[in-house]
Amino acid sequence: MKFIKAIVFILIQTACFGQSKAKVSFSLYLADVATIAVAKSNTTTNFVGTASSLAGSALTFSSNNNLWINFTSQVSSGITRNITAQITSGSLPIGTTLKLTLISLHGTGSGTPGTTTTVPITISSSPTIIIRDIGNAFTATGVGNGYNLTFELAITDYSQLRSGNTSISITFTIT
Amino acid sequence: MKRLLSIFFFCSVAIDTFSQCTIFTPTISLGSNSISASPSFLGNRIGSDRTPELTISSGTLTISIANSNTCSNWEVSVVRDNTINTDLRLYVIRTSEGIGAPDSSIEQASLANYVEITTIPQTFMRGVNNRSSIQISYKITGISVNMDASRYLSNITFSVIGTP
Numbered sequence: 001m002k003f004i005k006a007i008v009f010i011l012i013q014t015a016c017f018g019q020s021k022a023k024v025s026f027s028l029y030l031a032d033v034a035t036i037a038v039a040k041s042n043t044t045t046n047f048v049g050t051a052s053s054l055a056g057s058a059l060t061f062s063s064n065n066n067l068w069i070n071f072t073s074q075v076s077s078g079i080t081r082n083i084t085a086q087i088t089s090g091s092l093p094i095g096t097t098l099k100l101t102l103i104s105l106h107g108t109g110s111g112t113p114g115t116t117t118t119v120p121i122t123i124s125s126s127p128t129i130i131i132r133d134i135g136n137a138f139t140a141t142g143v144g145n146g147y148n149l150t151f152e153l154a155i156t157d158y159s160q161l162r163s164g165n166t167s168i169s170i171t172f173t174i175t
Numbered sequence: 176m177k178r179l180l181s182i183f184f185f186c187s188v189a190i191d192t193f194s195q196c197t198i199f200t201p202t203i204s205l206g207s208n209s210i211s212a213s214p215s216f217l218g219n220r221i222g223s224d225r226t227p228e229l230t231i232s233s234g235t236l237t238i239s240i241a242n243s244n245t246c247s248n249w250e251v252s253v254v255r256d257n258t259i260n261t262d263l264r265l266y267v268i269r270t271s272e273g274i275g276a277p278d279s280s281i282e283q284a285s286l287a288n289y290v291e292i293t294t295i296p297q298t299f300m301r302g303v304n305n306r307s308s309i310q311i312s313y314k315i316t317g318i319s320v321n322m323d324a325s326r327y328l329s330n331i332t333f334s335v336i337g338t339p
Contacts, residue, residue, distance in 0.1 A: 018200035018336075018337070019200075019334055019335065019336045020200065020201060020202040020203045020242075020334070020335050021203065021332055021333065021334045021335075022203045022204055022205045022208075022238075022332070022333045023208065023330055023331065023332050023333075024205055024207065024208050024209060024210060024330070024331045024332075024333070025208065025209045025210070025328065025329075025330055025331075026209075026210045026211075026212075026255075026259070026265065026313075026328065026329045026330070026331055027209070027210065027211040027212070027326055027327070027328050028211075028212045028213075028214070028229075028259075028263065028315060028318070028326070028327040028328075029211065029212070029213045029326045029327075030213075030214070030225070030318070030322060030323075030324050030325060030326075030327070031213070031324060032324045033220065033320065033324070035220045035221040035222075036221065037221040037222065039222075070221055070222030071221065071222060072216070072220055072221060072222055072223055072224075072320055073320070074225075074320045074322075074323075074324045075323065075324055076323055076324045076325060077323045077325070109222065110224075110321060111320060111321045112321075136319075136320055136321045136322065136323065136324075137320065137321070138222055138223055138224045138320045139222045140222050140223075141218065141219055141221060141222035141223060142222075145222060146222065
C-alpha cells in the first residue's frame with residue numbers, strides 16, 4: 001500500500017510541478033571582409049640608376065624590399081580571392097621594366113593566405129595577379145607581417161633610355 | 176477533459192496531503208526573444224583578426240519567473256540546439272538579482288560564473304518565489320576571420336521546473 005502511495009505521489013508531483021520553456025534565437029553575423037594595405041610609413045620607393053666608375057659597365061638600379069602587404073580576408077564557403085598589382089598612374093621610363101618578387105607569408109597571421117610564385121612578376125598598367133587563392137586569413141599588421149615585396153627596376157633596352165625623373169603609382173587590389 | 180480534471184483533482188489532494196503550498200507551475204519569460212551580434216576587429220581591420228570574444232549585454236536581456244510562491248523552489252536550465260558552428264562557444268551569466276518580494280530569492284552561484292550553453296541542459300540558476308527582470312548577459316568565444324563569412328544561428332531554450 002505504501003509502495004502504491006509513493007508511486008501515486010511521484011506521478012502527482014510530475015503533473016503538478018510542470019515545466020515552462022522560453023526560447024531565444026541567437027544570430028552571429030560575420031560579413032565578407034576584404035581589406036589590404038601596404039605596410040611602411042613612407043611607401044615611396046626611389047630607384048636611382050648608378051653607373052660603375054669602370055668605363056663600359058652597365059647602369060644598375062638598387063632593389064627595394066622595404067614594403068609588405070597586409071590583408072584580411074573573410075569569404076563565404078567555396079569562395080577565394082586574389083590580389084593584383086598594376087601601375088595606375090605614370091609610366092615607366094622607356095627601356096625599363098619593373099619586376100616584383102614576393103616572399104611568402106611572414107609574421108603572426110593565420111588562415112589560408114593564398115599562394116604566390118617565386119618567379120619575378122612584371123608589373124604593368126594591366127592588373128596582374130600576384131597572390132591567388134586567398135581564403136579566410138589575416139596577415140597581422142605592419143612591417144614584418146604578410147608578404148614581403150621586392151621591387152627591381154631592370155633595363156631592357158639601353159638604346160631608348162633617357163635621363164630624368166619619372167614617378168609611377170602602383171595599386172594593389174584584393175578581389 | 177476527464178483526464179485534466181483528474182490531474183487537477185490529484186494535484187489538489189496531493190498538495191493538501193503532502194505540503195502546505197498551493198498548486199504551482201512556475202513559468203518563465205524572456206525580455207527579448209532574439210539576440211544578434213556582429214563582432215568587430217582587433218585594432219585596424221587591415222591585417223587583423225576579429226575580436227575572438229564578444230559579450231552581449233542589454234537592458235532587454237532579462238528572465239522573469241512567475242506563478243511561483245514562497246514555499247516553491249524553482250530551477251532554470253539552459254540548452255541550445257546543435258546548428259551553430261562548433262568553433263563558437265556560447266555562455267550565459269546572471270548579472271542582477273531581479274525584482275521580487277522580500278521572501279523571494281536567487282541562489283548566488285549563478286552571479287559569479289558563466290554557464291556554457293551546450294546541447295545538454297545545464298542548470299543556470301535556482302530560486303524561490305516570483306522574480307522578474309533578472310538581467311542576463313551572453314558571451315560568445317571562438318570568433319575568427321578563419322571562419323567562413325556567414326550568419327551563424329542557434330536556438331537557446333531556457334526551462335524552469337518547480338522543485339519540491
